[in-house]
Amino acid sequence: MAMQRWIHLAGVILGIVLSGVHSVSAHDTWVEANTNVVRAGDSVLIDLKLGNHGNDHRDFKIAGKVGLEACTLEMVMPNGIHLDLLPNLVDQGYAPNEGYWSTKFSTRFAGTHLVAHTFDKVVNHGRPTRSIKSAKTFFLTGLLLDRLKDDSTLWKQPLGHPLEIVPVSHPVLWTGPGMPIEVQVNWKGQPLPEARVSFIPQGTELKPEFDETYERRTGADGRATFTPKAGNRYLIVTHQTVDEEQGTDYQRTSYAATLQLLVSDLCPCCQ
Numbered sequence: 708m709a710m711q712r713w714i715h716l717a718g719v720i721l722g723i724v725l726s727g728v729h730s731v732s733a734h735d736t737w738v739e740a741n742t743n744v745v746r747a748g749d750s751v752l753i754d755l756k757l758g759n760h761g762n763d764h765r766d767f768k769i770a771g772k773v774g775l776e777a778c779t780l781e782m783v784m785p786n787g788i789h790l791d792l793l794p795n796l797v798d799q800g801y802a803p804n805e806g807y808w809s810t811k812f813s814t815r816f817a818g819t820h821l822v823a824h825t826f827d828k829v830v831n832h833g834r835p836t837r838s839i840k841s842a843k844t845f846f847l848t849g850l851l852l853d854r855l856k857d858d859s860t861l862w863k864q865p866l867g868h869p870l871e872i873v874p875v876s877h878p879v880l881w882t883g884p885g886m887p888i889e890v891q892v893n894w895k896g897q898p899l900p901e902a903r904v905s906f907i908p909q910g911t912e913l914k915p916e917f918d919e920t921y922e923r924r925t926g927a928d929g930r931a932t933f934t935p936k937a938g939n940r941y942l943i944v945t946h947q948t949v950d951e952e953q954g955t956d957y958q959r960t961s962y963a964a965t966l967q968l969l970v971s972d973l974c975p976c977c978q
Contacts, residue, residue: 740846743969755808765913777828785818814848819862829957837957841868844967845878870962889932898929906933909940938972
């Protein structure tokens with residue numbers, strides 16, 4: 708009987724420990740396209756995913772499927788028109804909490820397209836928290852793939868998300884190994900200095916604490932720069948938690964912003 712009590716007590720302690728770990732791990736959302744360059748008139752697959760790549764598990768792994776009731780998903784066209792993609796999403800999982808959401812988008816116009824996502828919901832993993840997320844990805848449509856260009860500046864205009872990653876360098880043109888990626892982190896409309904920004908290559912799990920290879924701190928202008936050594940999908944992530952922002956049903960507010968870029972092995976302008 709004594710041994711059984713010890714086993715039961717050990718199980719309770721382990722459950723408490725695991726619960727505490729889960730409560731501080733970040734489950735972020737991101738959007739991605741199957742390509743970053745497409746001929747006008749062709750289709751692009753757009754995915755909405757939920758992953759475990761926060762400050763404690765900074766990788767590129769799917770960790771369940773986000774509920775759509777607290778989400779938005781839209782396409783910002785090169786002419787500035789916003790299209791709602793949420794009604795067109797198709798469940799790619801066998802079980803309710805498995806897989807991810809996906810839709811097909813048929814392109815019509817040349818230029819840089821922005822896919823934007825938001826999430827706002829009170830969650831409770833040991834402490835009621837209002838979770839506010841934003842996510843972006845880009846792809847470029849051209850009439851001729853060997854003559855890609857973009858004369859607009861819509862791609863670098865903020866959308867007004869509370870915590871937002873805004874590209875400074877073009878998210879498609881002039882991207883490749885050895886070419887710097889520069890972003891700006893905005894916090895409630897203003898550049899955020901000293902923000903931790905993770906540049907996560909798919910298939911790589913960052914080291915604990917601060918990984919100097921893949922992480923940067925923003926400067927006084929809110930900007931951070933990372934130079935990829937190889938082509939890959941890169942997930943750019945930043946977080947902010949504000950204990951003072953409380954409501955009747957939550958004790959703090961947690962913000963997350965992601966930007967997913969597909970870096971080709973050869974610069975699209977050089978192909």
